[in-house]
Structure formats: C-alpha cells, structure tokens
Amino acid sequence: MSECILCKEDGGQLVWRGDDARVVLIDDPDLPGYCRVIWNRHSAEMSDLSRVEREILMALVDVTEFAIRRVMRPQKINIASLGNQVPHIHWHVIPRFTDDPFFPGSIWSAKQRDLSDLVRKARRDSAKGLADAIRSGIADLA
Amino acid sequence: MSECILCKEDGGQLVWRGDDARVVLIDDPDLPGYCRVIWNRHSAEMSDLSRVEREILMALVDVTEFAIRRVMRPQKINIASLGNQVPHIHWHVIPRFTDDPFFPGSIWSAKQRDLSDLVRKARRDSAKGLADAIRSGIADLA
Numbered sequence: 001m002s003e004c005i006l007c008k009e010d011g012g013q014l015v016w017r018g019d020d021a022r023v024v025l026i027d028d029p030d031l032p033g034y035c036r037v038i039w040n041r042h043s044a045e046m047s048d049l050s051r052v053e054r055e056i057l058m059a060l061v062d063v064t065e066f067a068i069r070r071v072m073r074p075q076k077i078n079i080a081s082l083g084n085q086v087p088h089i090h091w092h093v094i095p096r097f098t099d100d101p102f103f104p105g106s107i108w109s110a111k112q113r114d115l116s117d118l119v120r121k122a123r124r125d126s127a128k129g130l131a132d133a134i135r136s137g138i139a140d141l142a
Numbered sequence: 143m144s145e146c147i148l149c150k151e152d153g154g155q156l157v158w159r160g161d162d163a164r165v166v167l168i169d170d171p172d173l174p175g176y177c178r179v180i181w182n183r184h185s186a187e188m189s190d191l192s193r194v195e196r197e198i199l200m201a202l203v204d205v206t207e208f209a210i211r212r213v214m215r216p217q218k219i220n221i222a223s224l225g226n227q228v229p230h231i232h233w234h235v236i237p238r239f240t241d242d243p244f245f246p247g248s249i250w251s252a253k254q255r256d257l258s259d260l261v262r263k264a265r266r267d268s269a270k271g272l273a274d275a276i277r278s279g280i281a282d283l284a
Contacts, residue, residue: 045219046204077188082218105250106226
C-alpha cells in the first residue's frame with residue numbers, strides 16, 4: 001500500500017533481506033540491539049499469511065532471538081507483533097536488561113530511568129556483532 | 143519453580159489445557175477477549191524450547207488469533223511474549239479496537255480513554271463465544 005511506511009522503506013538499518021521478509025536493526029539510543037523482522041508484502045495480521053509463510057517468518061524471529069541472546073546476553077527477550085499504528089506485519093525482537101530505561105515494563109510503558117552513557121556505549125559496542133550473527137543464523141536455516 | 147505464579151496457578155480462566163501448554167482467558171474489564179497461551183513447563187525464553195516445542199506453542203497462538211478474529215472481529219490483533227515480570231513463557235493474544243482504552247498504543251502504554259459500559263457489555267457478550275472457538279480450533283489441529 002502506497003501510504004504504508006514499511007512498504008516504502010526498509011524500516012531500519014537493513015541486516016538481511018529475502019524474498020519474503022527482512023531483518024533490520026533499530027537505532028534506538030535507549031535500546032541498543034533492538035531488531036525488527038518485517039514481512040515484505042503488505043499484510044496486517046499473522047492470520048493473513050499461509051501456514052508456510054508464518055513458519056518462514058517465525059523461523060526468522062527465532063534466529064534473531066538466538067543471535068541477540070548469544071551476542072548481547074540480555075536478562076530477557078521481548079517479542080511482539082502489535083501494528084496498531086503501522087498495520088504491516090513486523091515483529092519487535094528486543095534485548096531487555098534490568099537497567100534499561102523501561103525494565104520491568106514493556107518498552108511502550110513509561111520510562112523509569114535513563115541509561116548511563118557508559119552502559120549505552122558498552123551495549124552499542126556489543127550490538128555491533130549482531131548483524132553478522134543474524135546473517136549467519138539465517139544462512140544455517142537453508 | 144515454586145515462586146513462579148504461572149507454575150502454581152492457571153493464570154486466568156482455563157479454556158484448554160494440553161500436555162505442553164494451556165490457553166486462558168484474562169478477566170480484564172478494559173480488554174474483553176484478552177487471551178494468554180502459556181507453556182506449562184517453567185522456561186523463560188522461546189529459545190529455551192526445542193524447535194518442535196516452539197512450533198506446538200505457535201500453533202496454539204495461531205489458533206487463538208484465528209478464533210479471536212472470527213468471534214470478536216477486532217480492528218487489530220496484538221501478540222506479545224514479554225515476561226519481564228513473570229519470566230515463564232506466556233503469549234498475550236489481544237483483540238484491539240480503535241475505541242479501546244489504549245488504542246493505538248500498546249496495552250502497556252498510558253490509558254487514553256475509558257470504555258463505555260455499553261461497548262464493554264457488547265464486547266463481553268461477543269467474547270462468550272471465544273472459549274468454544276479456541277477449543278474447536280485446537281481440536282482441528284489434531
């Protein structure tokens with residue numbers, strides 16, 4: 001759909017793009033390592049996809065989660081497909097740390113604290129390994 | 143784990159329970175039809191499950207989504223696995239309406255409006271068909 005931002009743009013720093021879906025890194029200063037897995041075709045709901053398409057998409061979400069855990073060692077992973085504002089299927093895959101600005105709330109909840117510059121830098125440094133880890137995980141799917 | 147609430151309790155009104163997982167209805171006055179799909183064994187992350195286990199769990203999430211759409215006709219479905227406060231795998235599957243208290247925010251975002259009593263009653267009435275629709279969808283998986 002021409003007015004949909006995820007139909008027009010990658011929606012983040014492109015890590016990998018396949019025929020069906022892509023993985024991007026989100027440049028959020030509060031949440032280094034935040035990824036999204038985006039279905040390429042405009043569809044609003046998982047239940048609009050075929051069973052095979054859902055499996056393809058969730059395999060990419062799984063790979064992204066595995067890579068984030070291995071590279072960033074977060075205390076928790078958050079996964080969500082909301083799309084209330086952009087109804088084009090995209091999965092948020094987010095490393096969560098007990099000292100991040102929103103923990104233990106969702107990243108859409110009220111901010112509870114600031115991230116220190118030191119921690120932000122360390123976390124951004126560790127996130128540098130993420131794109132390669134995701135691509136390598138996707139290569140192993142084939 | 144003995145201190146985990148989802149190890150001790152169903153975690154909602156039980157709709158269906160299998161060997162691996164269960165589906166419950168959440169009694170949230172703001173969000174009639176709100177369901178959770180909960181893994182029975184204590185595990186924190188999807189990536190702690192085997193591939194087969196992840197497929198079993200996501201098939202139940204899919205069935206729940208399909209049932210909610212068919213029965214409640216929401217404007218959007220929200221799906222999320224967060225677990226920052228209760229790190230025992232549970233998927234939120236939530237019917238969203240443009241007039242619900244949080245739309246277009248997440249249900250963990252600030253409340254934007256109240257649900258009218260009339261709409262709440264109508265939505266609770268339509269949610270009454272949900273348990274049967276979910277059980278019927280799960281029976282069709284076999």
